Amino acid sequence: MPLLSIKDLAKTYPLPGGGAHRVVEVVEFSLEAAEQLALRGESGSGKTTFLHLIAGILAPDSGRIALAGRDVAALGEAARDRLRAETIGYIFQTFNLLQGHTVLENVEFGMAFGRGVDRAYAESLLRRVGLSDKLGHFPRQLSTGQQQRVAVARALANHPKLVLADEPTGNLDRRHAREALALIREVCRECGAALLLVSHDEQVLAGFGDVRDFAALNRALTAEAAP
């Protein structure tokens, strides 16, 4: 049984002038436990919405999202929050670190709403990503690459079964992007977490073994492109 299984998923946004715009329409998608998969897609193709639907940040209009044996789409918001806190790690393109909190606290927030804070584990994760000497620093005191590593540590802080990475190297230069991607894959592997990464950067995706085209997956794009 796959870790993540999606069937007939659809999400539509209302348009300001009336009507609606379908952003995501995925008939079938699955991801095995500990699997690492990249989705290639242009900006504005609905990749982020797709990840938000899987994470339970957004509720779908229809369809089924089975994650770790639970149907995310059928859960209420509070239950989706809990499932996200316990099961999912999220890496954002802009890192989304809490600027008023230290590096260590940022990682602790990654576990705070799930199993609870385990400072020793948070420290070990930061050690693993090479930031053991930056625990008390604030994000603004770090380089972009270092901030990305904090985001990686935070995403793994709650022992997630699935890590969602949304353009995780979009703010990094080539060399740091390659290093960051390697780190994400390596740490996910070590923690036994599956990785679903979305990106539009061909050079990043080139280093990724299993890459699928999001345009082929998302029927909403196909329908839009049709005459």
Added chain:
Amino acid sequence: MMLWNLIYRSLRQHALSTLVTAGSIALAAGLLLTVWVVKTQSQAVFAATNSGFDAVLGARGSKLQLVLNAIFHLEASPGNIAAADFEALRRNPMIGGAIRTAIPIAVGDSFQGWRVVGTVEQLFAEIEYAPGKRYAIARGGRNFQLGAHEAVVGNFAAKRLGWKLGATFHPQHGVSEKAERDHDELYTVVGILEPTSTPVDRVIWIPLEGIQTMSGHNPFAKTDISAVLIQLRAPTAGLMASNLINQSGGKLTFAYPIGTIVAELFNKISWIDKVLTLLAWLVAAVASGSVLVSIYNSMSARARDIAILRALGARRRTVFGAVVGEAAAIGVLGAAAGFAVFAGLAAGVASIIQAQTGVVLEPLQWNPVFGWGPAVFVGLCVLGGLVPAFKAYRVPVAETLAPVS
């Protein structure tokens, strides 16, 4: 734990607005506590202050003025009574039998604003100014002797005047700060009273005939007295004497019971504490509003942090609770600082009351307002925090976390 961390960090991040808001709450809380404590304690203490007497007999006029003058040594005397009138009253079997002790006093002089009062040595030798408490003269001193130019000085007055045993002074005519002129008589301090926390502490006591026969006083009034402080054999005797004397239409007023008459004073000035209390609540309302505004104004800047927390799994009620908790924390800080404001204000007010009346308040003694006052202020702050908390509750996560790909 992380919730506290969130609250703490947010308070630190917005340290200036936190301090300003907590400061305004501290002022409001301090003002409310002071008004409340001074009001309740002064009412209780003043009503209980009778210097050991049940009633005051004096010239025809206001009972309150008579009590304020004879017991609290405030206000002007309503006038003198002839000693013969009092003696005649005493010979009345219905009234004379009800009186256990009668201490005459004569007023009208002062020294540098401190009132000089004539009385009999019996006051310090026999009277209990409170149950089980008699006047005591500090070591080395003694009671004055009738006929001598000697004085026994209240503890507070002696301290303020810097007087020791053997100090001398010329009484001054009148009771205002700017006395009309010095009398010729030179008095010597022979005793200083131990503190009693009553108006007696701020009076310079001399023998009764000293006032009556002081140079410059009306020689035809040399047997007059200003009032008689009376201890009764039974409370029912007081009611009877009050009816007989006050309704006779004569030259005398019998003020009884003293506590009830003092309570009238507080009824008359109750508008002052009502205004001050209203003012304190208005300041509290403004402080609560400032909590609302200061947190609400920062919500736009915090929306991203809230969205991040929500993306990490924080529930809506968690971020709601964090904002309400922050408002409550500001309230707790303000209320705690309010106690410091209260301690300062109340100490000032208590010292003014002691200087003006001799009555000692103890504002730090437990008062129920110490419990409910801060609780109400924290509650008001929580109320003020509800609006921004609701805004935090409604932060749209996906939109706020843009950009999207």
